[in-house]
Amino acid sequence: MKYLIVGLGNIGPEYAETRHNIGFMVLDYLAKKYEASFDSGRHAFVAEIKTKGRTYVLVKPTTYMNLSGKAVSHWLNSLKLPVEQMMVITDDIALPYGKIRIRTKGSAGGHNGLKHIEQTLGHNNYPRLRFGVGDTFHKGKQVDYVLGKFSEDEQIDLQGLIEKTADSIIAFGTIGLERTMNQYNTK
Template sequence: MKYLIAGLGNIGPEYEDTRHNIGFITLDKLAAKHEATFEHSRHAFVTEIKHKGRSIHLIKPTTYMNLSGKAVSYWMNELKVPAERLMVITDDIALPFGKLRLRAKGSSAGHNGLKDIEKCLGSQKYPRLKFGIGDDFGKGQQVDYVLGRFSREQFDELPFALDKACDMVYGFTTTGIDRTMSQYND
């Protein structure tokens, strides 16, 4: 059975290790656990890992965050993966740093990457894993915060949240979304 996991972020060295790139960072961690390397392909960096008989395709869109739907819809069609076997991993300022929340569907909540995916798929019905980055910024500072790098304390705590996010991907692909949500969502 095939799954598509799309980690959202922006390409380029100026965006590496920023809060907005937590989707990329999560997929890098997942690929490293399987000694898989990403290759540049159509609209994304792609790789494939195997877990418990599942074929899990990982993509990091090269279309920049605001056009993530182009890469996601292309790879869904290319791999013939239905929306229920897609998971989008993205940052979320509404969640405290390190908190993870898996949802089967939902609104974009103002997130431009999710908005574009919704537009391209014509639906809000696709699983997403929201990775909390917190909202420790002043009025008018959201863009700088989201595109900023993790604090020292956050960076030290990040490996634990990344391991949990990887476990949630494994759960999603093996035991299903409902069981994974009840096991991991707080």
């Protein structure tokens, strides 16, 4: 079985390790753990890992967040996969820091990357993993917040949270979406 895992983020050193790039950070961890490396592909950096009899194609769109749907559409079609075998990883300010919320479908919730994916696919019925980054920003400072780096306090737990998120992605392919949701959605 093959799965497409799309981590949302923005390319460029100025965006590295920002809250908005948590999707990239999780995929970077998975690639390192399974000794894979990213190569330039169409609309994305792409790596492939194999574990537990499954293949995971890791995609980091190079289109910038607001055009993420281009990469999603291309790689779904290129790999000939149904959307049920794809998971999109994104940051979410509506969730407290560190909470993971996996869903079978859902609204974009104001997230521009998810909005573009929904527009491109023509629906919102695809699995997604939202990583809570919290909402500790002043009114009107949302963009600065998500494009900012994790605070020192947040960085204490960040690596463990990234590892847990990565484990949930592997579980998605091995035990299925429903069981993964039951096991990893934090209360």
